[in-house]
Amino acid sequence: xxxxxxxxxxxxxYDNPKIVVGSVVTYEGKFLLCKRAINPRKGFWTLPxxxxxxxxxxxxxxxxxxxxxxxxxxxxxxxxALYSVTHISQVQIMYRAELDNPEFSAGPESLEVRLxxxxxxxxNDLAFPTVYWALHQYRQIKDKDYFxxxxxxxxxxxxxSLEVLRR
Amino acid sequence: xxxxxxxxxxxxxYDNPKIVVGSVVTYEGKFLLCKRAINPRKGFWTLPxxxxxxxxxxxxxxxxxxxxxxxxxxxxxxxxALYSVTHISQVQIMYRAELDNPEFSAGPESLEVRLxxxxxxxxNDLAFPTVYWALHQYRQIKDKDYFxxxxxxxxxxxxxSLEVLRR
Ligand SMILES: [Zn+2]
Ligand SMILES: [Zn+2]
Numbered sequence: 001x002x003x004x005x006x007x008x009x010x011x012x013x014y015d016n017p018k019i020v021v022g023s024v025v026t027y028e029g030k031f032l033l034c035k036r037a038i039n040p041r042k043g044f045w046t047l048p049x050x051x052x053x054x055x056x057x058x059x060x061x062x063x064x065x066x067x068x069x070x071x072x073x074x075x076x077x078x079x080x081a082l083y084s085v086t087h088i089s090q091v092q093i094m095y096r097a098e099l100d101n102p103e104f105s106a107g108p109e110s111l112e113v114r115l116x117x118x119x120x121x122x123x124n125d126l127a128f129p130t131v132y133w134a135l136h137q138y139r140q141i142k143d144k145d146y147f148x149x150x151x152x153x154x155x156x157x158x159x160x161s162l163e164v165l166r167r
Numbered sequence: 168x169x170x171x172x173x174x175x176x177x178x179x180x181y182d183n184p185k186i187v188v189g190s191v192v193t194y195e196g197k198f199l200l201c202k203r204a205i206n207p208r209k210g211f212w213t214l215p216x217x218x219x220x221x222x223x224x225x226x227x228x229x230x231x232x233x234x235x236x237x238x239x240x241x242x243x244x245x246x247x248a249l250y251s252v253t254h255i256s257q258v259q260i261m262y263r264a265e266l267d268n269p270e271f272s273a274g275p276e277s278l279e280v281r282l283x284x285x286x287x288x289x290x291n292d293l294a295f296p297t298v299y300w301a302l303h304q305y306r307q308i309k310d311k312d313y314f315x316x317x318x319x320x321x322x323x324x325x326x327x328s329l330e331v332l333r334r
Contacts, residue, residue, distance in 0.1 A: 004180055006171045013171055013180035017219050019258055052184050057251035058258055059318075078315050079249060082260065084224035091186055091225055091260075093249065146315040148245050151226075 017089040021061035022049020023097040024138040025074050030115040031135065032099065034069050036127055037111045044127035044167075047134060048072065049092070058093050066097070070113040072104040081137055081150040083130050094134045096141075129153075129161035184256040188228035189216020190264040191305040192241050197282035198302065199266065201236050203294055204278045211294035211334075214301060215239065216259070229262050237280040239271040248304055248317040250297050261301045263308075296320075296328035 004013045024047060025032040033045045048066040052058060059076045066074040074097040083092040106113045116122070118139070126132055133153040141147040153161055171180045191214060192199040200212045215233040219225060226243045233241040241264040250259040273280045283289070285306070293299055300320040308314040320328055 004173045004175050004178075006180065007174050008171050011171075013173065013182075015180075015221060016183060017186055017221060017223070019184055019186060052258070054182060054184060054256045055253045056184070056256075057253055057319075058249060059251075079246075082225065082246060082249070084226075086222045086224055089221045089223075091219070091258075093258075148313040149316060152224075 015089070017091055019052040019058070019061075020049055020090050020092040021052050021058050021095075022047050022065060022092065022134075023062045023074060023076065023095040024080055024134050025066060025070075025072065025097045025099055026138075026142075027099040027102050027115055030117055031121060032066075032070060032072060032104065032113065032115055033121070034106070034110040035112040035114075037106075037109050041127035043111070044125050045122050045131070046127040047094070047131050048074075049094070052093075059095065062093070062095050062097065067107075069107045069110050070104045071107055072099055072113075074099060078146065079149045080141075081134055083133065083152050085130065092130055094130075096138060124167060126164045129158075129164050132161035132164055133157060182256070184258055186219040186225070186228075187216055187257050187259040188219050188225050188262075189214050189232060189259065189301075190229045190241060190243065190262040191247055191301050192233060192237075192239065192264045192266055193305075193309075194266040194269050194282055197284055198288060199233075199237060199239060199271065199280065199282055200288070201273070201277040202279040202281075204273075204276050208294035210278070211292050212289050212298070213294035214261070214298050215241075216261070219260075225260050226262065229260070229264065233264070234274075236274045236277050237271045238274055239266055239280075241266060245313065246316045247308075248301055250300065250319050252297065259297055261297075263305060291334060293331045296325075296331050299328035299331055300324060 050065040052061040081094040137150040217232040219228040248261040304317040
């Protein structure tokens with residue numbers, strides 16, 4: 001393993017996998033998406049999500065991200081999916097969440113925030129494959145009170161999701 | 168946020184939350200526990216678990232830890248629980264897993280590895296509160312094919328689990 005010695009504290013800082021927390025947020029069956037104002041994938045649509053911070057629960061982190069990116073106060077329902085994105089050493093923890101009121105606006109990291117009907121989702125302009133996975137997996141359990149959370153997509157869903165990155 | 172500038176690569180290394188992966192492993196209704204050979208909590212009993220490594224899926228990490236700590240080849244069934252241990256900035260991802268054969272032995276980080284009947288579990292000598300949570304939560308779903316994973320314990324389970332640390 002590479003060494004990473006810190007000039008500030010003297011400790012070796014290992015590169016550890018990072019935790020992304022986010023959510024599929026719905027309001028009256030519509031999906032809240034954010035158009036990214038920053039790279040990577042600036043201009044593409046994503047779910048409210050971002051890095052978990054120190055001393056934060058995963059659910060609190062997902063709520064904070066929705067507030068930062070979309071000025072949306074969401075209610076976390078349950079765990080939708082746990083993804084391992086190994087080539088970038090990310091674990092993504094995605095919740096099912098709801099908006100109680102259609103109140104939201106673009107935060108500093110978003111160009112635009114919108115509620116989309118399923119058929120209007122900009123599938124050709126999604127930011128990341130995991131956004132595609134989470135939206136489709138959500139659809140499979142949307143009427144269920146509880147379910148086992150999903151893992152990485154495979155087969156046809158995985159294949160189709162990778163087309164996202166060709167744009 | 169504190170800065171942590173690296174003398175090796177020049178980047179700022181932030182302190183990020185760390186991911187622990189582990190599992191409640193059973194064989195014929197008995198529970199696989201490891202007696203810790205290292206600090207913290209040397210001499211106390213724990214579940215096979217440890218830090219996720221770079222470029223590893225969470226399930227692969229849990230299997231690796233069971234092999235390193237108990238020379239056990241486990242089969243991951245599903246996600247049992249997702250804990251946020253905020254005061255040490257850990258996210259713990261705990262699976263339900265099984266041993267197909269009662270083959271195991273102490274790895275370098277374990278003094279001893281044993282299968283325990285529920286009633287024989289050394290409750291007074293558990294290493295961490297989350298070990299107590301995972302074992303009790305497992306009991307609640309042991310006959311279910313699927314279920315929504317658990318989060319941090321609360322109420323009486325949390326209270327009782329904290330007694331673990333008084334020893
Ligand atoms: Zn470095
Ligand atoms: Zn440092």
